[in-house]
Amino acid sequence: MKLLIDGVGKQYSGKLWGLRGLRLELGPGVVGLLGPNGAGKSTLMRILATVTRASEGRVLWNDSDIAQSPDTLRAVLGYLPQDFGVYPHLTASEFLEYMAAVKGLDPNSARQRIDELLAVVNLAEARDRALGGFSGGMKQRVGIAQALLNDPQMLIVDEPTAGLDPEERARFRNLLSELSGERIVIFSTHIVSDIEAIATDIAILGGGRLLAHAPPEDLLRAVEGKVWEWVIPSAEMPVAKQEFLISASARRSDGVHIRIVATERPGFGAVLAVPTLEDAYLHCISSQRTSAIA
Amino acid sequence: MSNTANRARILYHLVRADFLERVRRYSFLLTLGISIYLGYASVTGRLAMRFNDSRGIFNSAWIGGQMALISATFLSLAGFYVVKNTIERDRLTRVGEILASTPMSKTLYVMGKAISNFVVLAAMVGILAIAGIIMQFWHAEDPHVDLWKLLAPFLLIALPAMAVVASIAVLFETIPGLRGGFGNVVYFFIWSLALALPISTAEKSGGYSFDWSGLSVIWDSLRNAANVPRDHSSFSLSIESASQTHSGVTFLWNGVQWTAGVVLARLFWFLVAIAFAFLAALLFDRFDPAKGGLRRAAPARMPIPADQPENGPLVKPTYATVSLTPIRTRQEHFRFGAILLAELRLLLKGQKWWWYAVAVGLIAGCAAAPDASARGMLLACAWFWPILIWSKMGVREIRDQTSQLIFSAPHPLARQLPAVWLAAVLLALITGSGFGGRLLFAGDWRGLLAWLIGALFIPALALTLGVWSGSSKLFEIIYTLLWYIGPMHATLQLDFMGSAPETPHTLIPAFYFVLAAAMIAVAFLGRKRQLQT
Numbered sequence: 001m002k003l004l005i006d007g008v009g010k011q012y013s014g015k016l017w018g019l020r021g022l023r024l025e026l027g028p029g030v031v032g033l034l035g036p037n038g039a040g041k042s043t044l045m046r047i048l049a050t051v052t053r054a055s056e057g058r059v060l061w062n063d064s065d066i067a068q069s070p071d072t073l074r075a076v077l078g079y080l081p082q083d084f085g086v087y088p089h090l091t092a093s094e095f096l097e098y099m100a101a102v103k104g105l106d107p108n109s110a111r112q113r114i115d116e117l118l119a120v121v122n123l124a125e126a127r128d129r130a131l132g133g134f135s136g137g138m139k140q141r142v143g144i145a146q147a148l149l150n151d152p153q154m155l156i157v158d159e160p161t162a163g164l165d166p167e168e169r170a171r172f173r174n175l176l177s178e179l180s181g182e183r184i185v186i187f188s189t190h191i192v193s194d195i196e197a198i199a200t201d202i203a204i205l206g207g208g209r210l211l212a213h214a215p216p217e218d219l220l221r222a223v224e225g226k227v228w229e230w231v232i233p234s235a236e237m238p239v240a241k242q243e244f245l246i247s248a249s250a251r252r253s254d255g256v257h258i259r260i261v262a263t264e265r266p267g268f269g270a271v272l273a274v275p276t277l278e279d280a281y282l283h284c285i286s287s288q289r290t291s292a293i294a
Numbered sequence: 295m296s297n298t299a300n301r302a303r304i305l306y307h308l309v310r311a312d313f314l315e316r317v318r319r320y321s322f323l324l325t326l327g328i329s330i331y332l333g334y335a336s337v338t339g340r341l342a343m344r345f346n347d348s349r350g351i352f353n354s355a356w357i358g359g360q361m362a363l364i365s366a367t368f369l370s371l372a373g374f375y376v377v378k379n380t381i382e383r384d385r386l387t388r389v390g391e392i393l394a395s396t397p398m399s400k401t402l403y404v405m406g407k408a409i410s411n412f413v414v415l416a417a418m419v420g421i422l423a424i425a426g427i428i429m430q431f432w433h434a435e436d437p438h439v440d441l442w443k444l445l446a447p448f449l450l451i452a453l454p455a456m457a458v459v460a461s462i463a464v465l466f467e468t469i470p471g472l473r474g475g476f477g478n479v480v481y482f483f484i485w486s487l488a489l490a491l492p493i494s495t496a497e498k499s500g501g502y503s504f505d506w507s508g509l510s511v512i513w514d515s516l517r518n519a520a521n522v523p524r525d526h527s528s529f530s531l532s533i534e535s536a537s538q539t540h541s542g543v544t545f546l547w548n549g550v551q552w553t554a555g556v557v558l559a560r561l562f563w564f565l566v567a568i569a570f571a572f573l574a575a576l577l578f579d580r581f582d583p584a585k586g587g588l589r590r591a592a593p594a595r596m597p598i599p600a601d602q603p604e605n606g607p608l609v610k611p612t613y614a615t616v617s618l619t620p621i622r623t624r625q626e627h628f629r630f631g632a633i634l635l636a637e638l639r640l641l642l643k644g645q646k647w648w649w650y651a652v653a654v655g656l657i658a659g660c661a662a663a664p665d666a667s668a669r670g671m672l673l674a675c676a677w678f679w680p681i682l683i684w685s686k687m688g689v690r691e692i693r694d695q696t697s698q699l700i701f702s703a704p705h706p707l708a709r710q711l712p713a714v715w716l717a718a719v720l721l722a723l724i725t726g727s728g729f730g731g732r733l734l735f736a737g738d739w740r741g742l743l744a745w746l747i748g749a750l751f752i753p754a755l756a757l758t759l760g761v762w763s764g765s766s767k768l769f770e771i772i773y774t775l776l777w778y779i780g781p782m783h784a785t786l787q788l789d790f791m792g793s794a795p796e797t798p799h800t801l802i803p804a805f806y807f808v809l810a811a812a813m814i815a816v817a818f819l820g821r822k823r824q825l826q827t
Contacts, residue, residue, distance in 0.1 A: 049702045053826055074704040085695025089644035101636035102703045102710055106629065109621055116618050146699060151621035179618075 001028055001153060003048070003184055007057035009208075010043050018043040019208045022057070030180045032195030033188040034281055035205035041188040042082050044205070045158040048186065049079040061154070075104070078152030080143045082159045082188075088132030092123055092142050095131055099146045110149070117145040120175060122168070136163040144172065148179070155185045161194050173198055196277040204281060206288045219280040227279045228260045230270035240266075245286050247279045261286070304398055308406030312380055313413050321376075328372045329418040332364055333425025337432050345516045348543035352429065353436035354444040355549030359512050361426040362447030365419045366455040366507040371485050373418055374459050375478065375771055377411040381467040381578075390581035404464055404575040408567070411460035419452045435544075443549045450552065451508035454563035458506050461570035468577040475682040478770040482778070506563055515550040633709060637717035640690075641683055653679055653725050660728025670793035673729040673745075674781035677752060677791055678774075680725055684718055684753060685769045688760025688817065701825055711757075711821050715814065718753030729793075744792025744803035747810065751790050754810040754817070761820035 005024040011017050019040040035041050046052040048059060050070040059066045061073040086095055093114055100110035118124045121141040126134070131142065140163045147155060157176075161169045176185060177198040187195055195202070202219055204212040212219060227247070232240055233255050240246065240258060244266055248259040259273060260266050261283045316322055335341040342349060343360040350356035384390035393403065426444055430436070462481070466472040472480060492505035505511075550556065656676035663669040691697040700706055723730065726749060733742040752773070759769040780788025789797045790806045797803065 046698070049698070051698050051702050071704045074702060077702060079698065079702045081698040083695065084698055087640065087643070087690070087694050087696065090640070094639070094643070098636045098640055099699065099703070101629075101632045102700060102706075104629070104633075104704055104709075105621070107632060109619075112619055113621065120618065143699075148618070151618070 001182070001184060002026070002060075002062055003154065004060040004063075005044075005048070005057070006060065008044070008047060008054045008059060009056040010040075010047060010052070011055040017208055019047075019054075022205075022210050024203060024210065024213055026184050026186070026201070028180075028182055028184055029200035030176065030185040030187055030195070030198050031201045031203055032199030033186060033203050033205065034190065034192065034195070035211075036190060036285060039205040040208040041190075041205055042158055043208075045079075045081070045156050045186070045188055048154075049077065049081070049156050050074055051079075051081075073154065076150070076153035078147035078150060078155040080147040080157040080160050082162070084143055086131040086134075086139055086142060088130065090131055091128050092118065092131060092134075092145075093127040095142060096145055096149060100149050103150045105150055113149055113151070114145075117148055120148075121145045122171065137165060137168060140164055141168065144175075153183050155179070155183060156188075157186070158188045159190075160187070161189065161191065169194065192276075192278045192281050202277070202281075204284050206285055209288075211288050212284050216277055216280075219284070220275050220277065223261060223275040223280045223283045225272060226261055226263055226283065227273045227275040228262060228266055228270040229273040230258050230260060230266055231255045232258060232267075245282060247276075247282050301402060304402055305406050305409070308398075308403065309410045309413060312407065312410035315383070316380075316410070316414060325376045325414065325418060326421065328376070329369070329421035330425075332368055333361075333422050333428075336361060336364060336422070337425055337429040339433075343512075345513075345520065345545075348545055350516075350547040351435045351544050352433040353546070353548075354430060354438070354440040356547050357426045357429050358444040358447040359451075359515075359547075359549065361422045361429075362451040363507075363509065363512055365422055365448065365452035366509070367489060369415065369418055369422075369452075370455055370459045370507065371482070373415045373456065374463050374481055374485070375767055376418075377414050377460060378463040378466055378477070378481075380407045380410060381464065382473070385581060394581040399575075400578045400580055401572065401575040403580075404468065404578050405571055407467075408461045408464045408571040408574070411463050412457050412567075415456035415460055416453060419448055419456060422452075423448050446552060447508075447512070447550065450557060450560045451511060454560050454567070455507050457564050457567035458570065461567040461574065465570050465574040465577070468574045468579070470579075475685050475766050475770045478767055479681060479774055482771070482774045486778075506566070508560060511550055511556060511560070516547060519547050520545070630709065630713065633713040634716055634720075637710075637713045638720055641686075641717050641721060645683070649679075657725065657728035660726070661731055662728075666795045669729060669732065670781065670791075670795070673726055673791055673793045674777060676725050676728065677722065677748065677781075678777055680721055681770060681773055682766075683721065684756040685760070685766035685773075687714055687718055687753065687756045687769075688758070688762075688821070689764060689766050692764050693766075697824070706825060707818065707821055711818065715753050715757050715817070718756065719749055722749035722752055726791075738798070740798035741792060741795075744798040747803045747807045748791035748793075751806045751810040751813075754813040758813040758817040758820070761817045761824070 003024075003026040005022055005026075008019060008022045009017060010019040022040075022044065033041050033044070043052070047054050048066075050066055050073060053067055064072045066073045087098070090098065096114045096117065097110065100107075100114065105113070115124075118127050121144050123138065123141055123145070126138065131139065134142065140160070144157070144160060147157065155176075161172055164172060173194065176187065179185070180198065180200075187199065189195060196216065199216060202212070202214060202216055203210060204219075231252075231254055234251065237249075237256050237258075240260075244258075244260045244262055246258050247261055250257045259279070260270070261279050332341065341364060343356075343363060350359075381390070384393065423445060426448075427439065430439055430444070466477045466481065469477070471477070488504065489507060489509070492507070492510055495504070653676070656672060656679060659672045660669055660676055663672055686693075691700050700710060703710065723746075726745065730742060730745050730749075733739075733745060755773065756769045759772065760766065763769075776788055776790065779785050781791050781793045784794055786794060786797060786800065786802065789802060792798055792803055
């Protein structure tokens with residue numbers, strides 16, 4: 001099971017490139033796709049999901065070009081788009097039955113799978129209610145269920161935790177972690193905490209280009225000795241914000257506790273801290289911006 | 295800033311933003327296209343006004359009168375469908391929810407939308423006015439351009455009619471039942487009735503009533519000029535060949551005498567338009583989803599687990615190990631029946647019991663009616679009844695934002711699209727089964743073939759127009775027109791259903807079969823294009 005993204009780019013009207021020269025090779029596991037808004041994450045997801053075509057480069061699924069034969073991938077693909085709708089007059093189970101038929105599942109497997117998935121996404125009680133009355137979070141869970149209907153070998157989820165409450169977010173992370181064994185899971189988000197526990201690989205996009213692709217440990221290693229914790233008076237905060245890359249801050253009785261990503265000690269009293277993935281991500285994005293300005 | 299000035303400012307920006315949003319969309323090209331076509335048809339003489347089978351010399355008065363009537367009649371139909379989406383757009387883009395949270399009143403909002411509609415329609419009328427000037431030079435029968443005589447009919451006949459249409463469009467959008475496809479169909483009948491009403495009342499009582507289109511102003515003026523009594527005059531606005539236009543008798547008409555009474559009668563329709571807009575403001579739901587057309591259940595509240603009392607101490611959530619049965623065998627042979635049934639189910643979902651009751655009644659009526667013509671009329675009704683179901687074909691994926699889910703499933707072109715079409719054909723066969731059954735039992739194979747072609751043609755038309763326009767509206771308008779002129783008025787060339795007894799014995803069914811096949815191919819191309827974007 002292998003997915004090769006080979007020099008992929010997507011050009012929109014007005015000669016604007018949403019994605020450019022992207023190369024990635026993915027195997028089984030959870031790939032966390034990180035990047036700021038407009039980084040090209042959703043564009044890449046749509047290309048991988050065969051919803052849109054790349055303007056340059058190719059995507060090979062088990063050596064088969066998905067632009068030439070998209071159905072090879074579609075048969076084993078589960079896709080949860082960032083923005084999607086449902087048919088408001090159908091109930092949750094009817095919608096999943098419809099999607100199962102569209103995906104070519106045999107009715108018996110589909111029925112069993114739907115029952116299990118509705119339980120997994122905590123919608124068993126609401127299965128016979130029209131989707132038009134569902135809240136945003138419930139619709140999102142229906143979307144998650146439809147993506148898993150065909151037991152996909154490749155699962156693409158674009159901002160899947162948007163609209164979910166903290167408990168449902170944790171449930172979803174748990175689900176993804178358990179499902180990730182023998183399949184490729186591509187999980188796009190800009191919330192680092194959503195993927196730090198489950199991702200086996202992290203790919204960071206910025207400005208339509210790949211900035212980094214490595215296991216989380218390697219990314220963390222890159223910022224070791226560069227993350228500082230420092231307590232400063234609140235009055236100095238505006239200056240600190242201008243001078244340093246601050247990854248977190250909290251007001252306490254003794255001043256503002258800030259977390260800084262910097263190659264050198266930012267000031268007297270600053271102590272080295274254990275880096276997190278959030279620090280590594282900010283460091284990577286900030287380096288790209290600095291080099292772009294230079 | 296005073297309250298009045300503030301309201302005027304809000305109104306201005308509302309109209310401006312709405313107008314700019316419209317003209318920057320590709321669909322505005324269609325709007326311009328309709329006007330330019332009507333202008334072209336008039337200039338080249340294909341669309342002509344006639345009085346007692348003769349026409350006036352192409353001077354400013356005649357051209358102004360003709361163009362204004364074209365606006366008031368044709369544009370009042372096409373223009374309604376063009377502008378009836380202004381509140382819907384705010385609803386779909388969710389800008390409406392933001393607007394609803396501002397201090398802007400419902401009246402101000404609805405007035406702004408009605409004015410914006412009017413501005414768009416007035417722009418369409420403006421194109422026809424320019425075409426009118428070109429037309430006078432083109433035909434060169436009277437080289438002297440009298441601007442007042444040319445433009446007065448636009449100002450006093452066309453624009454009041456457009457104001458009424460603009461407000462009715464907003465009114466339809468504020469009434470949940472008329473907001474969608476049903477409203478599109480209803481307007482067609484209201485429009486045809488409203489055009490015919492002043493003429494029929496004039497024939498009966500001698501006086502005009504409800505003459506919103508201004509037809510009587512022109513007709514009366516022509517009659518007075520020709521000194522002909524009303525019951526000896528005929529008046530038409532028709533599509534004809536260029537040679538017809540230049541043939542026949544011509545006469546000189548110097549235009550309408552714009553007396554105070556005539557002008558006030560026309561300006562009265564602006565007041566009617568304002569009244570409609572006020573009514574719309576009263577009915578407007580201010581984007582409150584609880585008052586929407588779709589009966590939404592209250593957002594679900596997930597049940598609280600038995601071991602976690604609602605106001606009791608928090609219990610740490612536990613996550614059971616996920617147990618999903620793996621799908622071991624992926625199907626070699628696709629079950630087309632499953633997707634066909636799923637599509638048929640989706641097509642019929644949401645229909646109320648009375649919809650099925652009427653459909654069954656029409657089937658029974660077709661099967662039981664002894665007279666062939668009556669049977670044909672009942673078939674026309676049976677195949678008009680599902681119009682709002684068919685009109686969703688090819689559009690649903692975009693409208694309900696499921697396209698990314700459907701298009702990323704295997705073989706969306708080779709499996710899902712044919713299933714959509716065939717499900718709709720099945721619906722046509724079922725709803726028309728009373729008629730088809732009679733033909734089958736009578737052994738009328740030619741008739742049966744024509745009926746079958748009708749069942750293939752209607753879904754093909756719906757699918758093609760849906761895929762390419764991305765909206766239900768185009769099918770609803772075109773199908774209603776075809777149905778009304780064809781099967782309902784026994785125009786043989788447009789009898790795509792094979793409902794008239796003589797149709798099966800002509801080449802008309804063969805024509806619609808070829809057309810259906812071509813449209814299916816075009817629908818496939820359209821969907822392929824959507825898949826490849």
